[in-house]
Amino acid sequence: MTKTDSYDFDIAAPDAGAMIESLRAFGYDLPTSISDLIDNSIYAGAKNVWLKFYWNGENSTFSLKDDGCGMNEDELINAMRLGSRNPLEERDPEDLGRFGLGLKTASFSQCRRLTVATKSAGQNIAIRCWDIDQVVKTGEWRLLKITGKNADSYFSDLEKMENGTVVLWENIDRIVSGTRVDNGKDHRLFLERIDSVKYHLAMVFHRFLERGRLKIWINERTLEPWDPFLKNKKATQLLNEESLDITKKIVVNPYVLPHHSKIDDETHNYAAGPKGWNAQQGFYVYRKERLIVAGSWLGLGFKKEEHYKLARIQIDIPNSMDIQWEIDVRKSIARPPAFLRDDLKRIARLTREKAAEIYRHRGKIIARASASNFVFVWEKKVRHGKIFYSLNRQHPLIKEVLDNPDEYNPTIRALIRLIEETVPSPMIAMDNSENPDKQIKPFEKLPSNELVDVMTEVYKSLLASGLTVQDAQNRLAVMEPFYHYPELVVSFFESKQEI
Ligand SMILES: Nc1ncnc2c1ncn2[C@@H]1O[C@H](COP(=O)(O)OP(=O)(O)OP(=O)(O)O)[C@@H](O)[C@H]1O
Ligand SMILES: [Mg+2]
Incomplete structure (x- = not known):
């Protein structure tokens, strides 16, 4: 010592x-x-x-x-x-x-x-x-x-x-x-x-x-560069460039990328980037033009969702703010300092809204074009003058399950009957009248892949029932619960074409 x-x-x-x-x-x-x-x-x-x-x-x-x-x-x-x-x-x-x-x-x-x-x-x-x-x-x-x-x-x-x-x-x-x-x-x-x-x-x-x-x-x-913003495509939109911070050292350029229908398949696949469209949405943080973070909502409270995938926002920061941005040795992490969070949230919200508009636009067109008669999962019926609810036997997924002659069929039929007979309608009615705003939409607030999984099964059963691809897609677009999510339906169809 x-x-x-x-x-x-x-x-x-x-x-x-x-x-x-x-x-x-x-x-x-x-x-x-x-x-x-x-x-x-x-x-x-x-x-x-x-x-x-x-x-x-x-x-x-x-x-x-x-x-x-x-x-x-x-x-x-x-x-x-x-x-x-x-x-x-x-x-x-x-x-x-x-x-x-x-x-x-x-x-x-x-x-x-x-x-x-x-x-x-x-x-x-x-x-x-x-x-x-x-x-x-x-x-x-x-x-x-x-x-x-x-x-x-x-x-x-x-x-x-x-x-x-x-x-x-x-x-x-x-x-x-x-x-x-x-x-x-x-x-x-x-x-x-x-x-x-x-x-x-x-x-x-x-x-x-x-x-x-x-x-x-x-x-x-x-090596050829990969531009996350497709800046050389006419259909890419640059929203307002903004300088944040009094010293104007932080510059934000929010981009909304073109809808798939506005660019060819090759460009669409190219623009997906190393991690794919969904993962590549969000902020792109550049430190002296070197990319540190490629597609992240930077812990600002936003989730990566399919319908925001066209939003990509460029931020340029100087190396003099390394400590505030918590830059790590690998240059793979950046966290916005507290005094910038509100501005970044505001810009993110605006860009996400614009991106969702572009994304949904085509979904709406498809839904309108094929909205002949919607297919519902539940039907309201009257038995001996009293109301009850039953599952629609013509719904393709239910039809396929019931038409399946396997050994579980009687069990499934029994289960469906049980569900129909015990629908807690008084409780639903009461909750609905007390808290009309608290009723959740089908698949609302769930990760989109849960809906897509169900959609995949229904789509398969539509094809199995002998429909053409086009007819199956038209039917799917007007079916409950999918018609609530036209943009997911479109991207599902597009992914089917890519396969
Ligand atoms: N290819 C190179 N050409 C010239 N000088 C170099 C080269 N690579 C490294 N150096 C010198 O070596 C030093 C140490 O490099 P090193 O990458 O370990 O640390 P750094 O770049 O200073 O900081 P960081 O850890 O953030 O990368 C650099 O500051 C630079 O002066
Ligand atoms: Mg170095």
Whole structure:
């Protein structure tokens, strides 16, 4: 124990081996970790980033090369240090970094050996390597000096370049552990991982890619941007752009995307995005044009619902508000500060309303076109001068159940009779007269998939009864309870066409 004037203390430095293994669990996946590396390349001024995935079973590798400004040897050593900068430090407004960790934590989350080779103008190539196994074995933060011989082929390009950086991941256990180079399935899974990286990067860096400020090459092919807002389509609506915050540093652009009927199928499928139409609705938070959150209602109290799926709202925030927005190391989370919540709620509400209008429009047309006679589940009847309620035997789902000659048929018939005879009509009548506003619509306030599940069964039974697809769809649109939800009916039909 050491004594100073004012207090006693022990030095309790982290255990290097345990610490470096724990640093692997920051929650990155492959696409988010590669995005973190590309952030660094962008800030280093790179115009090109070349990604190479090399399949070799358990010896597969990944490398990133950029033509950014590179680093000299001292800068490289500092860059490899964990916590190379204090997160509280003010950063250049263009800097995509914050914590001084990304390069290391992103890499360790995927591999056990990270080597960085770099060259800044007029300097020699500098190379350093973190090998997790070495740190664990020695218990020391030994940053290895590498001659480049072992991994020459990865670094030799730098010799011809004025400046640039190569990041090499070897022993990428999180991706290829237990795989065999000659196993077709393992290889296919590896290729699928590459696809998920493509989709993610096309989305996260789309604003850099769109304006030609950056080219990303994945195994020699350039990556096309994915624009969540379909800005180049006439039918996309941009509602009012707004600057929030007195300093006007936060700019919000709410978009309502076109209805499926206004764009071709290919564009519709493209616009669905990596997670699909429903999941991609909401706010898109950009920090210096780099996408942090792709489709979220940001905990403002809104749910993702099918009929709001055309609402996508762009927010631009500066890096000087990282703390207020609770930006995390992975750059995958952002939470709006309290003073912005009301404005964001107001904008979200307005955009959702507009989006629902566009979405419902076609639903209404279809419902009107086929509203000949509605099919109800319940019928009111009179028996010996008294009212009772019975299930409509002509309703396709009920008909199919009753026509089914299986052994449970008598039980089902008995159950239906029991339900009909015991409908609690006095209680319903009383509740209705006391609280007329509290009566819930069929399937109201339930997740839309519950309704869609029922719709699927009814649709199947309509087809089984010999109706054509068109007739079955027309009938479904006017059937209780589906006619309450014309927009869901339309999207259900559309999904049937896509299959
Ligand atoms: N490709 C690169 N080219 C030039 N310099 C780089 C490159 N990658 C990293 N650096 C340097 O290394 C430093 C550390 O990078 P690292 O990603 O670990 O932290 P950061 O970017 O500062 O913050 P964050 O943890 O938020 O990413 C960077 O600040 C930068 O100076
Ligand atoms: Mg970084």
